[in-house]
Amino acid sequence: MLQQEQMFAGDPQLRINPKHIPLIEKELGDSLTAHGWKVVADNSIHVGGCRVVTNDGDLDSTIATRWHELCRLAAPGGVVMTARLGRWLENSLMQNLV
Structure with missing residues (x-):
């Protein structure tokens, strides 16, 4: 899905609460990096939520x-x-x- 979905092309970022960084990097880090994603700490996102940011738009899954x-x-x-x-x-x- 990471490669196939057009929205996720062009420097995608997964923006998450800083508390989630270690878990996401452990569980998904290699896969995200392999597909060109960056994991970005964002204090404005509450624990449990995330936001996908791409050149073509955002996908908001915040709490x-x-x-x-x-x-x-x-x-x-x-x-x-x-x-x-x-x-x-x-x-x-x-x-x-x-």
């Missing part, structure tokens, strides 16, 4: 984005409720990191 999408799909209150919940989740996550 906040996944929760936001899940709530958007499930919430009967629609977009307004989802936006409020998204802000609450982001604030809660930030407080837990301090």
Whole structure:
């Protein structure tokens, strides 16, 4: 998949929380390097999330984005409720990191 997917061509980066660097390098480092990927520490990404950055675009799989999408799909209150919940989740996550 790393080679076949067009989006992942052109200097792809896997951006993750610095706490995940040792695990990712141990488990996936050789494969990612062989396919031209760089693993980048990013303090703005909470533990458990990641972001793929390429020349053609980004793929956001951060915790906040996944929760936001899940709530958007499930919430009967629609977009307004989802936006409020998204802000609450982001604030809660930030407080837990301090």
